[in-house]
Amino acid sequence: MSKKTKSFRPKARRPKGFEDRFGALASAENALIAAAADVYASHGFEPLSTSALEYADCLGKFLPDDDRPNEGVFAFTDDDDQWMALRYDLTAPLARFVAENYDPLPKPLRRFAVGPVWRNEKPGPGRFREFIQIDADTIGAPGAAADAEMIMLAADVMDAAGLARSEYVIRVNNRKLLDAILGNIGVPDTDEGALQRLRTLRAIDKLDRLGPEAVARLLGDGRKDASGDFTKGAGLSAQGITTVLAYTEAGADDLDATLSALEPLMGVSEKGAEGLDELRAIAALLQACGYDDGRAIIDPSIVRGLGYYTGPVFEADLRIETVNEKGQPTRFGSAGGGGRYDDLIARFRGQPVPATGFSFGVSRFAAALHSLGRLGTTEIGPVVILALEADQMARYFAMATALRAANIRAEVYMGGSGMKAQMKYADKRNAPAVVIVGEDERLAGQVTVKNLVLGQQMSGDIKDNKEWREGRPAQTTGPKESLIEMVEQALN
Amino acid sequence: MSKKTKSFRPKARRPKGFEDRFGALASAENALIAAAADVYASHGFEPLSTSALEYADCLGKFLPDDDRPNEGVFAFTDDDDQWMALRYDLTAPLARFVAENYDPLPKPLRRFAVGPVWRNEKPGPGRFREFIQIDADTIGAPGAAADAEMIMLAADVMDAAGLARSEYVIRVNNRKLLDAILGNIGVPDTDEGALQRLRTLRAIDKLDRLGPEAVARLLGDGRKDASGDFTKGAGLSAQGITTVLAYTEAGADDLDATLSALEPLMGVSEKGAEGLDELRAIAALLQACGYDDGRAIIDPSIVRGLGYYTGPVFEADLRIETVNEKGQPTRFGSAGGGGRYDDLIARFRGQPVPATGFSFGVSRFAAALHSLGRLGTTEIGPVVILALEADQMARYFAMATALRAANIRAEVYMGGSGMKAQMKYADKRNAPAVVIVGEDERLAGQVTVKNLVLGQQMSGDIKDNKEWREGRPAQTTGPKESLIEMVEQALN
Numbered sequence: 009m010s011k012k013t014k015s016f017r018p019k020a021r022r023p024k025g026f027e028d029r030f031g032a033l034a035s036a037e038n039a040l041i042a043a044a045a046d047v048y049a050s051h052g053f054e055p056l057s058t059s060a061l062e063y064a065d066c067l068g069k070f071l072p073d074d075d076r077p078n079e080g081v082f083a084f085t086d087d088d089d090q091w092m093a094l095r096y097d098l099t100a101p102l103a104r105f106v107a108e109n110y111d112p113l114p115k116p117l118r119r120f121a122v123g124p125v126w127r128n129e130k131p132g133p134g135r136f137r138e139f140i141q142i143d144a145d146t147i148g149a150p151g152a153a154a155d156a157e158m159i160m161l162a163a164d165v166m167d168a169a170g171l172a173r174s175e176y177v178i179r180v181n182n183r184k185l186l187d188a189i190l191g192n193i194g195v196p197d198t199d200e201g202a203l204q205r206l207r208t209l210r211a212i213d214k215l216d217r218l219g220p221e222a223v224a225r226l227l228g229d230g231r232k233d234a235s236g237d238f239t240k241g242a243g244l245s246a247q248g249i250t251t252v253l254a255y256t257e258a259g260a261d262d263l264d265a266t267l268s269a270l271e272p273l274m275g276v277s278e279k280g281a282e283g284l285d286e287l288r289a290i291a292a293l294l295q296a297c298g299y300d301d302g303r304a305i306i307d308p309s310i311v312r313g314l315g316y317y318t319g320p321v322f323e324a325d326l327r328i329e330t331v332n333e334k335g336q337p338t339r340f341g342s343a344g345g346g347g348r349y350d351d352l353i354a355r356f357r358g359q360p361v362p363a364t365g366f367s368f369g370v371s372r373f374a375a376a377l378h379s380l381g382r383l384g385t386t387e388i389g390p391v392v393i394l395a396l397e398a399d400q401m402a403r404y405f406a407m408a409t410a411l412r413a414a415n416i417r418a419e420v421y422m423g424g425s426g427m428k429a430q431m432k433y434a435d436k437r438n439a440p441a442v443v444i445v446g447e448d449e450r451l452a453g454q455v456t457v458k459n460l461v462l463g464q465q466m467s468g469d470i471k472d473n474k475e476w477r478e479g480r481p482a483q484t485t486g487p488k489e490s491l492i493e494m495v496e497q498a499l500n
Numbered sequence: 501m502s503k504k505t506k507s508f509r510p511k512a513r514r515p516k517g518f519e520d521r522f523g524a525l526a527s528a529e530n531a532l533i534a535a536a537a538d539v540y541a542s543h544g545f546e547p548l549s550t551s552a553l554e555y556a557d558c559l560g561k562f563l564p565d566d567d568r569p570n571e572g573v574f575a576f577t578d579d580d581d582q583w584m585a586l587r588y589d590l591t592a593p594l595a596r597f598v599a600e601n602y603d604p605l606p607k608p609l610r611r612f613a614v615g616p617v618w619r620n621e622k623p624g625p626g627r628f629r630e631f632i633q634i635d636a637d638t639i640g641a642p643g644a645a646a647d648a649e650m651i652m653l654a655a656d657v658m659d660a661a662g663l664a665r666s667e668y669v670i671r672v673n674n675r676k677l678l679d680a681i682l683g684n685i686g687v688p689d690t691d692e693g694a695l696q697r698l699r700t701l702r703a704i705d706k707l708d709r710l711g712p713e714a715v716a717r718l719l720g721d722g723r724k725d726a727s728g729d730f731t732k733g734a735g736l737s738a739q740g741i742t743t744v745l746a747y748t749e750a751g752a753d754d755l756d757a758t759l760s761a762l763e764p765l766m767g768v769s770e771k772g773a774e775g776l777d778e779l780r781a782i783a784a785l786l787q788a789c790g791y792d793d794g795r796a797i798i799d800p801s802i803v804r805g806l807g808y809y810t811g812p813v814f815e816a817d818l819r820i821e822t823v824n825e826k827g828q829p830t831r832f833g834s835a836g837g838g839g840r841y842d843d844l845i846a847r848f849r850g851q852p853v854p855a856t857g858f859s860f861g862v863s864r865f866a867a868a869l870h871s872l873g874r875l876g877t878t879e880i881g882p883v884v885i886l887a888l889e890a891d892q893m894a895r896y897f898a899m900a901t902a903l904r905a906a907n908i909r910a911e912v913y914m915g916g917s918g919m920k921a922q923m924k925y926a927d928k929r930n931a932p933a934v935v936i937v938g939e940d941e942r943l944a945g946q947v948t949v950k951n952l953v954l955g956q957q958m959s960g961d962i963k964d965n966k967e968w969r970e971g972r973p974a975q976t977t978g979p980k981e982s983l984i985e986m987v988e989q990a991l992n
Contacts (some may be wrong), residue, residue: 018557020599020848023584026551028597030611034547038537045530049903052882052911052929055526058519059630060552060586060616061574063512069575082584084576087620094552105520107512114928116914119522138551149914157914160897178756197933200923201853296894297901356512383568390544401645402788409789412542419544421606422641422649436606437544496695 025131026138027371036383037266041122041142043168043325044368048144051161056119058101060126064091066104068355070315082116082128090232094126094480097314098143099352099365105421106147107356115148122370133331139372143346145365152289154350155320158366161292162324162344163303165368170382171326176343178299179259179307179323183285183347186212186268186311188280189255193248207242212311213254216341224249256309263291266306286320313347322366340376344368389438389496390417394430396446403450407443407491414492416499434460441498443491455491458483459498507828507964515725516631517623519863523728528875529866533614533634535660536860540612540636543653548611550593552618556583558596560847562807570835574620586618589806590635591844591857598639599848609642614862626824629978631864635838637857639845644781645839650858654836655795662874663818668835670720671751671815674779675839677762678704678803680772681747685740699734704748704803706856708833712749716741732858748801755783758798778812804837813839813859824870832868836860882909883987886922888938895942898937899983906984906990926952933990935983 024267045055066084083093095101098121106117122142144161150275152213159178164177181469190208211226218226225231225251230241243274244252251273258269267288274280287306294304312321323345346366353361377383391411393404404420411418421430432464434442444456462482486494515518520527534899537547554577575585587593590613612737623629636653638646651670679852682700687693694915715725719741722733736744743765750761759780766772779798786796804813815837822832838858838960845853869875883903896912903910913922926934929967936948953975979984 016557018555018560018848020558020596021555022596022600023551023553023555026553027549028551029547029549031546034549037549038547051900051910052884052909054523055521055530056523057526057529059515059520060618061515061518061630063510063513065508066512068510083578083876084574086515093791104512104514105522108514110518113742114925116912126552138553146914150916151890151893153887153897154914156893157897157912180564194661195959222531256646293897295892297897306518329754344696356510358509392544395645398643401643401648402785405645405649405785405789414621415540416687417544419610420645420649422610422638422643422646423550433606433608 012305023137025066025129025136027136031369032387033375033378034376035387037140037370038144039383039486040169040368040370040374040377041140043271044174044217044370045120045122046162047164047168048142051118051144051157053118053120053144053224056102056105057123058095058098058105058121060094060124061092062095062101064093064193066356067095068316068352070100070118070352080128082126093233096127097125098123098367099316099349102143102145102147102365103352103356103363106361110440112356114307116154117147118144118264119147120144123174124234131199133334134372136371140370141344141367142334143367145363147361149364150350150362152286154288154292154364155208155292155322156293156297158346158364159290159304159322160297160299162346162366162368163299163320164406166303166324166343169373169377171377173301173303175326175328177302177325177327178289178304179310179325180287180304180320181306181308181310181322182320183311183317184279184283184286185255185308186190186252186276188274188277189252191277191279191381192275193244193251195244201363204244206315207240208244211242211312212309215256215311216310220253224253226466227252230357254478259305259307259309261302261305263295263304264302266308267291270306270308279452290320290395312343316349316352317347318350319348320364321345324368325326326376328380331379342369343376376427387438388440389434390419390442390497391441391471392430392434392437393418393420393438393443394427394434395421395423396427396430397450400445400450403445407445407455409493411495414496416492417496442494444496445488449485449488453488454485455488455494456485457491457498458484462498479483509896515629517621517628519628521863522968524879525870528636529632529862529868531875532661532862532869533632536634536862537612537614539653539656539660540634540923541611541634542572543649545610545612545636548594548597548613548840550587550590550597550613550849552586552616553584554587554593554596556585558845558848559587559592560808561587562592562844572620574618576962589617590615590633590859591637591806591841591892591913592828594637594857595633595844595848595855596852597985599845602849603805609639610636610637611639621688625826626864628863632862633836633859634862635857637855639853639855640830641856644778644795644844645658645785646787647778647791647814650725650838651814651855652789652791654814654838654858654860655791658795658816658883661865662867665793666822667818667968668792668819670784670796670814670820671802671817671946672779672796673798673800673802673814674775675803675809676775677766677800678744678747680766680769680775681744683769683771684767685736685743687736687740696734696736697805697877699732700736700744701803702805703734703806704744704801707748712745719744724763739836743812744974750787751797751799751801753794753797755787755792755796755798758800759783761992762798762800772789773991775811780803782812804836806839808841808844809839810842813842814838814958816860820872823871834861835865835868845896851964880932881929882911882927883928883933883935883991884922884926884931885910885912885927885935886919886937887913887915888919888936888940890921892937892942895937897939902984903987906988910983933987935987941977941980945980946977947980947983947986948975949983949986949990950975 080095118400171260228241232238260266310323323341326340329337332338350360408418459482531588719736720733724730754757802815816835818832819827824830840853840856842854900910951974
């Protein structure tokens with residue numbers, strides 16, 4: 009290999025748009041996943057793991073940007089010339105799994121899944137090409153109860169993530185209402201109408217980020233953004249734009265008030281009546297179970313980006329400011345979302361299979377919670393046992409084993425450096441204490457335990473370097489049999 | 501979408517060589533991951549998550565089959581024409597991460613990682629193109645203590661997986677010994693010699709599967725297998741073959757006995773002396789920590805397939821028969837392995853960085869444990885609350901919430917079917933009990949709890965259908981306030 013090294017030295021570089029998560033941030037992500045998985049398992053959901061790769065035709069094209077053909081996914085041909093793609097979410101693979109194994113599966117099927125998904129997008133700040141999702145879905149449940157359960161589960165996950173109830177809200181809407189509005193303002197039920205509908209969905213989806221004025225332009229002739237790029241509009245009339253915007257603003261904190269405000273906007277549309285009935289049934293369950301305390305509201309401005317939703321849609325929003333990758337306070341927005349997608353499995357089976365689900369964007373959510381000090385930031389490193397005599401490693405190993413047996417994370421220093429570097433290492437690892445057994449201690453049958461947390465506090469108070477060294481603050485020496493006791497004392 | 505459905509209906513199919521894991525099997529996998537992660541965290545290892553995709557030149561070619569150029573990985577070009585590939589293990593991405601972030605990282609760096617890896621191989625029975633690995637590595641630790649720790653950690657993970665100590669063994673060897681043997685029998689230190697060395701490694705790696713006779717052919721002129729395919733041999737002399745095979749058979753259960761048997765085989769080779777010294781240091785630590793009780797042995801037939809190992813190599817083997825995908829008893833073989841790879845980071849940095857690690861093949865290992873009834877097979881489903889009156893869903897939800905608050909997994913039946921189908925669903929979910937509140941019970945303020953486990957037992961004893969129906973065995977009705985008490989009774 010040394011020859012190869014000379015002839016070619018690759019530059020170590022993370023692929024653009026991808027992330028590494030190390031230490032406390034990775035722990036935060038794992039903690040969020042474990043908390044959410046617990047919530048789903050306690051509600052009777054079973055785990056499913058499917059592969060990262062699927063045949064491209066099985067995944068279908070339901071991405072927010074599915075109007076750009078062949079974009080949005082990482083795809084290549086397998087050796088039998090079939091197109092394969094990395095999954096862009098966990099729902100399309102679930103649809104494939106259900107269609108392929110339909111008969112033996114329990115119905116309804118309640119499953120949760122965790123794993124990375126990939127989007128072949130232009131990387132940008134906070135916009136990653138790989139992120140972890142955790143999803144729960146109920147397949148084969150036609151009624152509003154299954155949707156209501158998804159909403160309540162989403163709230164339970166927010167609780168489990170350590171958020172106070174005032175800090176988040178689950179917003180609920182129904183795509184059928186917008187269909188009704190568009191029918192009422194004369195958007196035809198044709199291919200051209202479908203494009204108008206899609207552009208309207210996308211425009212509304214940007215309300216949060218761009219505000220109503222920009223969205224009005226996107227609903228009309230189109231909009232040129234700051235960079236000069238022009239986005240074609242939905243081509244609605246001025247009256248149509250007013251109606252759509254009025255609809256998106258009809259939400260209130262009270263479920264019944266919002267339903268009352270929406271009713272007159274639906275006119276005589278059957279689809280509108282259907283959508284309202286579904287929302288009423290959901291609202292009744294949310295009220296009966298006490299989730300109408302601000303945790304769940306109806307918000308007509310929520311449409312969700314994915315193309316496959318057919319009815320109720322949901323979004324989980326943080327109501328607190330978080331910190332972005334530059335350390336600036338920022339509105340976090342959506343931690344996840346979902347909805348009902350009764351046609352996704354029909355793609356394979358030819359007949360509709362009712363389905364509803366919720367998906368959390370774990371990576372971004374965990375990073376935000378972590379930046380707020382909510383998850384994993386107070387993580388304490390292991391106790392480090394210094395390795396001061398090379399021929400005494402077995403002794404150090406035995407001490408580490410004894411500490412772990414007492415449920416204390418512990419490790420022996422494994423490098424080849426001297427004491428000073430070892431102390432620096434312990435600091436870098438955020439070790440609460442180090443165990444020191446040099447030749448003197450060993451011959452005297454003693455151990456020294458240094459409390460690094462206390463030591464750091466005290467070093468602020470002591471100015472004189474000599475006094476510091478001689479006083480050996482936060483450091484205790486005792487018989488080796490008292491090791492665990494001494495370490496436990498240092499940890500408390 | 502209904503139009504799309506008519507024009508094109510894709511066939512739902514799992515990509516060949518990939519797996520779906522659902523329910524108890526997925527739970528077994530998750531349980532094994534959690535147990536191993538706990539072991540690593542308690543030893544002071546920190547979690548790292550890197551992306552599934554890496555630039556192909558950063559991954560390098562170190563697969564067992566790296567003599568087939570452009571094979572072994574799933575690769576494609578990114579939109580800036582750089583080759584990207586799905587990682588084939590978790591070690592190559594770690595090397596990239598360390599090289600890219602070298603200065604700020606604590607050294608030694610102790611990290612563990614869990615995630616899927618991909619191999620673009622011809623799928624076969626038990627041979628998958630995606631599987632989950634869990635790895636622990638120590639970077640920047642040159643000494644044998646770091647290797648010994650990896651071996652002990654591997655044993656601890658086997659313990660945590662629920663195996664008895666007689667049921668597994670960690671086999672240890674050192675690549676330097678084989679280098680010495682090959683030097684002694686005259687394999688030159690040239691490019692041609694490198695190929696002979698590689699072919700010798702591969703041949704020895706097949707000892708376990710093919711036996712010594714076939715391997716002797718692979719060490720000599722070559723071998724034609726049952727299918728008629730010819731594998732070119734390493735071209736060793738008859739004497740050389742005898743020497744290499746004698747070397748691979750020099751292992752014994754006792755560490756010191758093996759070391760003594762190996763010593764004369766090394767001749768005057770400096771590399772051999774170096775390798776033996778390293779093994780002696782490892783053995784001393786294993787003995788001092790008590791892992792020489794059969795959990796860890798030195799076995800010269802272990803070489804490991806990956807190209808980047810430079811010194812000690814390890815393998816964790818199950819010593820019990822498991823069941824293959826056809827339900828047949830089978831020798832399971834290796835659950836994981838690892839070793840020292842001091843040159844892998846040097847690829848980027850130009851100077852060696854000592855590194856050692858261990859990797860478990862989680863998917864295959866978990867499936868074997870699961871098939872043996874060790875992990876997840878006794879999983880009990882949730883308590884199912886039947887949904888008998890459509891307008892009483894809120895009542896059912898409240899009961900499920902109450903049960904969960906008492907730490908009982910519970911769900912409301914979400915489908916649209918009648919009582920018979922609901923009972924069938926509960927059976928399929930392996931529910932221990934169902935809660936029944938029909939109109940009668942509701943008006944009387946009562947609930948009925950049916951113990952499905954007891955019911956199944958009793959149904960074997962009762963022959964008369966009428967007696968069965970009238971007796972309502974394993975079923976209790978009581979006041980709705982006693983729900984939790986009644987369910988707890990049914991679960992015990």
